[in-house]
Amino acid sequence: MPEAVAVRCPSCGAPLSQTEGTFIVKCSFCDSECRLVSKEAGAQARETSELFSRMRESERIEAEVRPRIEELNGKMSGALAEGDKEKAVR
Numbered sequence: 001m002p003e004a005v006a007v008r009c010p011s012c013g014a015p016l017s018q019t020e021g022t023f024i025v026k027c028s029f030c031d032s033e034c035r036l037v038s039k040e041a042g043a044q045a046r047e048t049s050e051l052f053s054r055m056r057e058s059e060r061i062e063a064e065v066r067p068r069i070e071e072l073n074g075k076m077s078g079a080l081a082e083g084d085k086e087k088a089v090r
């Protein structure tokens with residue numbers, strides 16, 4: 001069961017209405033997006049940001065290796081094309 005917390009906008013101090021199951025709420029006064037601080041929401045927010053950082057990490061690795069993969073793929077199809085030419089000659 002989520003803990004009862006008084007949720008106030010950190011920007012303008014207006015009370016925020018907390019909807020069960022959501023952990024990002026938008027302040028209707030100043031449009032700030034706020035993270036809810038219930039135990040459950042906090043855990044979900046942490047997991048989400050951890051998953052996002054793993055995703056960014058994998059994107060970084062992909063950006064790093066993709067040019068190399070494409071280079072090798074190019075060489076391989078070059079080599080295969082050469083092989084086909086040899087076969088055709090024989």
Ligand SMILES: [Zn+2]
Pocket residue numbers: 009010011012013014027028029030031032
């Ligand atoms: Zn606000």
